[in-house]
Amino acid sequence: MNKLAENLKANKLKVTPQRLAIYSYLANTNEHPTVETIYNSLKDDYPAMSLATVYKTVASLRDSHLIKEFNLGEDSNRYDAHMENHCHLLCTKCHRVFDYYGDIDLKHVMYELKSTFGFDTESFDMNFYGICEECSREQS
Amino acid sequence: MNKLAENLKANKLKVTPQRLAIYSYLANTNEHPTVETIYNSLKDDYPAMSLATVYKTVASLRDSHLIKEFNLGEDSNRYDAHMENHCHLLCTKCHRVFDYYGDIDLKHVMYELKSTFGFDTESFDMNFYGICEECSREQS
DNA sequence: CTTTAATTAATAATAATTATCATTGGGAGG
């Protein structure tokens, strides 16, 4: 039995073909697809699949902390099954999103948040906006 | 002539009553209101104001970099006229948003992004998720 | 197998946002 199906079971989610398809699609891409993109990518193999199913599936995967949902100021949400903490690089020209897995130490900041505001940090995210290599090469 | 009107003019935006009202409302709050909130707060003083005007106004203020637009995973966008770089503390219990103006030094990270990926960072943002003081006091 | 509760597909409904377009009014140039 594969890892993804185990993860589903561990969270009391039934292992259905659609659910597995959506989950493994997310696990095997490093794009950060929207519901629309997921749907379009899978509808050839699952012609009966409904958009509503994709919405509900990503919602339950998100609730079980198997994937992350985020929004980068666009019109629709993006999803990512890579749960290691990482941050995003957003190219303001081509609008692609890149990952950065290097870890950023913010213990001192989190300590200050706690001592100054009494705020207990559980997690954080971080987005860098700028120009990607390819776009800056084109520019010159 | 006040500062806000000057800012509008500097960006070739006509200084209309509605626009000034929306802009100064944003400049004088440290909530991070949605379009809906802005509209409801101003419609007593500007009974004729239309929701569409609020949408269009925040869009042009955003395009002129006079305010920031962001989304914290909710259904609607939030706006903030405080342009000094700061990050947000999101309480996962009460869903309030707090500001942190302390500056976080990420020069070394940005340098690494440049040398490893060729990514030129223009700006970044950062969100901390956790429990605020008030909520953690209630818990115990 | 059989049962049952969860999942799904189809579709309707809702909420946020954007587009359209006729009207108005800010403000630059006379």
Place this chain on the structure above:
DNA sequence: CCTCCCAATGATAATTATTATTAATTAAAG
């Protein structure tokens, strides 16, 4: 001051993302 032009506004329709409903289907426990 006036006048005129074009950006801004308001009313409303349209669009887009997402959620709710419901009846049919199916995974998986016993």
